[in-house]
Amino acid sequence: MRPHRFLTATACAAALTVLPLAPARAQQGNLRERLEARGLPAELVDGVAAAAAEAEARGLPTDPLADRALEGWAKRVPTARILSVVRQFVGRMGEARETLRTTGLSAPAGDLVAAAAEAMSRGMNAAQVADVVRAAPASPSAAPSLRVATALSAQGMEMDQAVSVVAEAMHNRRGVEQILDLPSMMRAMQARGMTPPEIGNQLRLGGGPGGPGSVLRPGAGPGARRPGPLGTGPGAGRPPNQRPPRVTPGTL
Amino acid sequence: MSRHGFTPDEQRYLDGGPHGDVSGAGRAAADALVRAAEAYRDSIPDVGARLDAAVLGAVRARPRRARRPWRWAVDGRVRPLWIPLAAAAAAAVVWLGVPRVPAPSSSPVAAVRVADTVFVQFRLAAPAARTAAVAGSFNGWDPESVPMVRDADGAWVVTLPLPLGEHRYQFVVDGTVWRPDPTAPAQVDDGYGGTNSVIVVGPKGLVRT
Numbered sequence: 068m069r070p071h072r073f074l075t076a077t078a079c080a081a082a083l084t085v086l087p088l089a090p091a092r093a094q095q096g097n098l099r100e101r102l103e104a105r106g107l108p109a110e111l112v113d114g115v116a117a118a119a120a121e122a123e124a125r126g127l128p129t130d131p132l133a134d135r136a137l138e139g140w141a142k143r144v145p146t147a148r149i150l151s152v153v154r155q156f157v158g159r160m161g162e163a164r165e166t167l168r169t170t171g172l173s174a175p176a177g178d179l180v181a182a183a184a185e186a187m188s189r190g191m192n193a194a195q196v197a198d199v200v201r202a203a204p205a206s207p208s209a210a211p212s213l214r215v216a217t218a219l220s221a222q223g224m225e226m227d228q229a230v231s232v233v234a235e236a237m238h239n240r241r242g243v244e245q246i247l248d249l250p251s252m253m254r255a256m257q258a259r260g261m262t263p264p265e266i267g268n269q270l271r272l273g274g275g276p277g278g279p280g281s282v283l284r285p286g287a288g289p290g291a292r293r294p295g296p297l298g299t300g301p302g303a304g305r306p307p308n309q310r311p312p313r314v315t316p317g318t319l
Numbered sequence: 320m321s322r323h324g325f326t327p328d329e330q331r332y333l334d335g336g337p338h339g340d341v342s343g344a345g346r347a348a349a350d351a352l353v354r355a356a357e358a359y360r361d362s363i364p365d366v367g368a369r370l371d372a373a374v375l376g377a378v379r380a381r382p383r384r385a386r387r388p389w390r391w392a393v394d395g396r397v398r399p400l401w402i403p404l405a406a407a408a409a410a411a412v413v414w415l416g417v418p419r420v421p422a423p424s425s426s427p428v429a430a431v432r433v434a435d436t437v438f439v440q441f442r443l444a445a446p447a448a449r450t451a452a453v454a455g456s457f458n459g460w461d462p463e464s465v466p467m468v469r470d471a472d473g474a475w476v477v478t479l480p481l482p483l484g485e486h487r488y489q490f491v492v493d494g495t496v497w498r499p500d501p502t503a504p505a506q507v508d509d510g511y512g513g514t515n516s517v518i519v520v521g522p523k524g525l526v527r528t
Contacts (some may be wrong), residue, residue: 134459135510137460138509214484221507247484247522250518
């Protein structure tokens with residue numbers, strides 16, 4: 068090979084290497100700036116940045132790592148513990164991505180990887196993650212569906228049943244907004260004295276607090292009206308005569 | 320007579336051109352002159368090769384001028400080597416030089432940018448508290464950016480526009496004490512030895528119980 072051709076080929080290879088790395092470096096900068104803006108010490112910022120670099124190299128999202136670091140720092144958790152949690156979540160996201168690949172997603176979105184990792188951290192196994200993702204009609208609806216299933220489980224429903232409820236809702240062509248209302252429906256049914264298994268059965272049948280078919284009919288109930296624009300006051304976008312949503316008082 | 324002492328015919332004879340009647344004396348003088356000129360030429364040493372070598376040596380020995388970087392723009396020739404390097408440099412400038420998207424704000428207005436939002440009221444009964452705030456995944460866990468205020472009943476309250484989806488949070492009492500919301504629909508391990516409260520905001524908001 069002539070020298071100038073060798074140099075040209077080398078330069079092309081270098082350019083092709085540099086171009087994909089440019090966004091990654093920008094992300095690194097954003098992550099550092101975000102952490103430093105909150106006053107995190109340099110040792111912690113460096114540790115999180117190193118974990119984020121590893122995550123980026125593996126094609127994993129970095130925002131969840133920054134969130135965990137900020138949460139730990141705000142709660143005055145020791146630096147070593149924060150870094151341990153951050154690194155552990157990198158590994159969890161790697162496992163989650165491999166699980167997602169078994170569903171046919173060769174390059175799952177970062178938000179979906181994070182949601183799957185979070186779900187697996189809260190007790191959802193790989194097969195259950197795959198069930199929810201396969202049931203999703205489109206990739207963007209998979210992440211919120213995983214979070215809803217995890218929330219139903221956190222509210223007392225068995226994980227198997229929670230996965231089944233969410234997957235069934237998607238099979239029945241429920242929209243994402245309707246699925247997002249499932250935890251509130253469960254909350255309302257619990258307030259009426261229903262047990263989690265009873266609630267799961269009713270939700271699988273498409274029933275809401277008012278009985279089977281009362282809420283989850285396609286095109287009716289939740290999702291039929293979208294929330295209104297901000298600034299129109301509490302209650303904007305909700306169906307008429309519905310009380311403003313609220314988190315009930317806590318007691319210390 | 321010419322100015323050199325030759326007649327025109329003698330001059331033409333010397334030049335090798337057609338000539339007229341040249342006298343014998345004139346012819347002899349011209350021939351003698353030619354022979355003298357040839358003898359003089361032969362007496363001069365041959366400096367051509369040495370002169371060429373000396374000139375080239377001097378040229379090669381002089382310091383080389385740096386190539387002007389803008390030469391490519393003048394003569395229109397670009398070496399292929401520079402094309403990918405220029406592309407890489409341009410990419411680096413674009414990616415590193417453009418204003419970066421600001422990090423998610425730690426203020427509660429972060430949710431304002433999301434179209435699908437629902438107002439959620441957080442309430443905390445903590446009569447002995449001097450201050451109270453709510454911090455969570457929606458505000459980067461900033462314990463100061465969402466302060467709560469006492470309402471007429473003495474409870475601490477704040478109403479936030481939250482995007483649809485799952486949110487984790489805790490109350491922060493007196494600036495340092497982190498407490499989950501015991502009335503939240505779900506509680507999860509926060510990974511740091513504590514418990515986060517979880518809400519999933521749907522289009523209908525949250526069910527009040």
